[in-house]
Amino acid sequence: MDEAQKISLKQQIVDAARQVLLSDGYRNFSLRKIARAIDVSATSIYLHFENKDDLVHTLMEEAIERLNNRLEVSTVEHEDPIAKLKELAYEYVGFALDNPREYQVIYLISSDEMSRYPKEKFRKARKGYEIVTQVLEEGVRSGLIAEDQPRIAAYTFWAQLHGVMSVVLSQRLDTRIDQEKFIEESIDHIIKGYQVRTSLKTNTNFDE
Amino acid sequence: MDEAQKISLKQQIVDAARQVLLSDGYRNFSLRKIARAIDVSATSIYLHFENKDDLVHTLMEEAIERLNNRLEVSTVEHEDPIAKLKELAYEYVGFALDNPREYQVIYLISSDEMSRYPKEKFRKARKGYEIVTQVLEEGVRSGLIAEDQPRIAAYTFWAQLHGVMSVVLSQRLDTRIDQEKFIEESIDHIIKGYQVRTSLKTNTNFDE
Amino acid sequence: MDEAQKISLKQQIVDAARQVLLSDGYRNFSLRKIARAIDVSATSIYLHFENKDDLVHTLMEEAIERLNNRLEVSTVEHEDPIAKLKELAYEYVGFALDNPREYQVIYLISSDEMSRYPKEKFRKARKGYEIVTQVLEEGVRSGLIAEDQPRIAAYTFWAQLHGVMSVVLSQRLDTRIDQEKFIEESIDHIIKGYQVRTSLKTNTNFDE
Amino acid sequence: MDEAQKISLKQQIVDAARQVLLSDGYRNFSLRKIARAIDVSATSIYLHFENKDDLVHTLMEEAIERLNNRLEVSTVEHEDPIAKLKELAYEYVGFALDNPREYQVIYLISSDEMSRYPKEKFRKARKGYEIVTQVLEEGVRSGLIAEDQPRIAAYTFWAQLHGVMSVVLSQRLDTRIDQEKFIEESIDHIIKGYQVRTSLKTNTNFDE
DNA sequence: GATGAATGAGACTTCATTCAT
């Protein structure tokens, strides 16, 4: 084999797969197409991946890692936990907007279209939640964030962000609503949901 | 023709399609399988639906309508807008938990696996947002909800809820976290994000 | 119905069918396409024709008649039976070259691709053979043509011409051979096959 | 794998295809039927043939080769070129009568029902013409055949024979005409068209 | 006369996967 071909076939497959996924979408993502792209028989893919799902899982893992890395870097810039939280949200959103297809790969398993994502791979995925958890804990310590269970809160935070980007990327947004505005408003609401407030106004005239 | 066969083939197809989708998942959803289920030639499906996507879109439409109907009914029970909002959230969540597959149909287009959901069908889908919008507007009028753009807020509210249920249904939740608890916490945070508060505590020592 | 629509549907169908056949070929000749062309349901064609073959038979009949008409006119121009025969041949060839698709319709039944062409329709087709027969009989009377069974000879004459045009139209001719030259040579040979000759040279040295 | 299954699938397909074609006719010739016949998925056919036409072309090629082989053998029996030519004609006719369906396969492309027979396959087909050409050249050398362009003449000879058999096999012959008689007469005429004659009688009283 | 709905067959394409080599 040539020097230039030192890149392992496995890596070549993953690269080609990412390429196909990003350019053609999951719908047109086929093993044969990937094989064609790197001039290898489709069968060869099975030497490195159990099946199609396994390969997709690898791409998911990659995407998750990339997102997590971006989030990790973001938190160092600020000291105010609220600012940090906001920054996290904007990084998350930024990643999704910059790499919509890759972002969507992360949530490919939302539906039942794939065999279950292997539990052990979720561990890596958890890093993102941990980053959020830490920021939330900082906020709690500073008395700025009202949260007795930061780990759960990290998940709710994450989930809400995903919901927002999911609506944006699936283009379900009402055409009369500006996308940027929507994202800003959403993040504002999400953050406010975690902030400590002196009092919440409630109308005592109403039931419940 | 039998009395029993009075149900139009189109309806039979939709019913069978829903059945297949709910029991086998989108992944194993095939026109041929549907045809087999109602003992009809696969060709016949094309007399009523342009293609697979068209049929799936119909199912989506149905699911959206069912969800919207459930939300509509829910709002009458309370007078307090905050309570109404909470009720809406719990109805949404309830629908998703009661009919996970059907709920997921609604968001099938999140990924790029389908041809775009036709714009005109979105109009029907909008009813849900309108219901939320109205409740938010009530809240604004009562001074309980701080929102200058209720329509946008309705979308953010909806998106946040979707994010929460998406995480739940895709079973991505950390095994150490109780699902019910997670949902409750999430809804609490979401609602709080819209409530008027007298003052938000901020640490003036920090930058930003 | 409008005045303009007085043309019977049957005629409209035949016209459209001919149109489709000439422009798209037999291969792409479908009842649906014909129906579409005249904005009628495909089913309606069955009100006027038993089935697809029946319609095609009608087109065949038409084409045969057109060819026969052309042959009929041609014979009046000459008095010499040999010249007449030659003229017939060139008219036949001319028709095939001018209307290749229509000509080929006549021979659609060569293979077993169609239900048998109804016997009674062959009677009309026979006119062409009769024209040839007459010319041959004239030739016999003039002592120019050696033929004791002109009717059979008419069929052999016709068959040979068909063979020639079949090779030309199916583009099976060697590219090194000029089409026009080929046709001329062929006709020459065919005609000579019928002419009276004083003596045929034979090599008495050979067997048989 | 069984000994019996050593025959390549490709060959099995061709065999089954020939079988179906010969027994059911081109009209009822379907890839699915062939697949069924050899208990193979229809898809598998596409691994060996581009499409239906490609398979049919292969059958054509085969049939042409068989015909050519039969013609090749025939010529050795005689020394007289005229006798050789006659023998060629009778072999041609014999092949068509013995294997009518297979013969017709050769001329399947006469009509426009198929994609064009690929040019490169015609080269093989040319052998038949070459055989005829050689016999004609022999005849010219012996002074028995009057032909300055034997290659063209070979094509005209071939075409005439095809015309004759085409009429016979499509059963277009007048019921009052005996088929055998018709073939004999035809061959006689065709051969005579190539023979040298001392003088052709012409009536000088006529025009042209 | 005319039509819409339905059927069953078929061509063609693409695919994930398996198996023997």
Added chain:
DNA sequence: AATGAATGAAGTCTCATTCAT
């Protein structure tokens, strides 16, 4: 490691024909 052959399923399209209205 790698591959070619094969499979079975499926989507999509087109078609001739039938049937009830």
